Amino acid sequence: MGLDVAQAGLAFTAGVLGFLSPCALPMLPSYVAYYLDRGAEVSRERRLLGAVLFASATVAGFLTVFTAVGFLPSLAVRLIPLSEGVLVPVIGLGLLAVGLLTAAGGLFSRLPHVAVAPPAASGPASFYVYGVAYALASLSCSLPVFLLVVLQSATAASPFENLLLFIIYGLGAGALMVPVTIAAALSKEYLHRRLMRVMPHMRKLNAAILIAAGAYMLLTALLK
Numbered sequence: 001m002g003l004d005v006a007q008a009g010l011a012f013t014a015g016v017l018g019f020l021s022p023c024a025l026p027m028l029p030s031y032v033a034y035y036l037d038r039g040a041e042v043s044r045e046r047r048l049l050g051a052v053l054f055a056s057a058t059v060a061g062f063l064t065v066f067t068a069v070g071f072l073p074s075l076a077v078r079l080i081p082l083s084e085g086v087l088v089p090v091i092g093l094g095l096l097a098v099g100l101l102t103a104a105g106g107l108f109s110r111l112p113h114v115a116v117a118p119p120a121a122s123g124p125a126s127f128y129v130y131g132v133a134y135a136l137a138s139l140s141c142s143l144p145v146f147l148l149v150v151l152q153s154a155t156a157a158s159p160f161e162n163l164l165l166f167i168i169y170g171l172g173a174g175a176l177m178v179p180v181t182i183a184a185a186l187s188k189e190y191l192h193r194r195l196m197r198v199m200p201h202m203r204k205l206n207a208a209i210l211i212a213a214g215a216y217m218l219l220t221a222l223l224k
Contacts, residue, residue, distance in 0.1 A: 007152055011165050014145045015172020017209060020202050024138035051185035057124035059174030061131020063167060070166040074153035087155060091148045092217030098144045099210030
């Protein structure tokens with residue numbers, strides 16, 4: 001079976017959840033705060049152009065980490081003869097279990113969190129490094145879901161589709177970084193205040209999405 005919409009959708013959603021994971025999300029306000037210190041003399045157009053450039057460099061860091069960490073294990077998984085009928089309920093149960101543990105609040109409380117400072121310089125290279133660090137921090141919390149994406153790669157039709165799966169995961173993680181960076185560059189303190197307000201609720205949102213995705217996959221497997 002080749003890479004289908006369901007596989008791509010799971011990989012993309014898992015990437016979004018990785019971006020919003022409790023291990024990585026606390027780094028985001030410091031990233032946003034970086035823009036609060038940028039010179040007020042910079043025009044709105046230059047701030048917007050810089051935001052797109054820096055966000056793209058950060059997303060490139062995401063893609064580097066997730067493809068490097070996921071691609072080789074996914075090639076090994078391809079050697080295991082697993083059918084879609086086996087994988088779908090296994091992944092569904094995995095997502096449901098991780099979601100319930102996340103909702104309980106104790107799953108990630110004892111895990112080491114990677115604290116990374118915002119970029120010290122304004123060049124794309126520093127934002128690329130920041131993207132690498134953010135991706136590694138997100139894996140501290142999202143590793144169980146990431147491993148489920150690796151597991152589902154067993155049904156990919158070719159190594160290229162394996163690679164594509166983790167590129168989609170990285171794009172999912174970066175999908176929010178671009179608008180967040182643009183909003184931070186343009187709205188300044190407002191976005192920073194809003195982020196600080198919603199952060200306490202992100203664990204519940206992550207848990208709800210994981211439980212819903214797991215339940216959907218289990219239901220799909222039962223109805224076949």
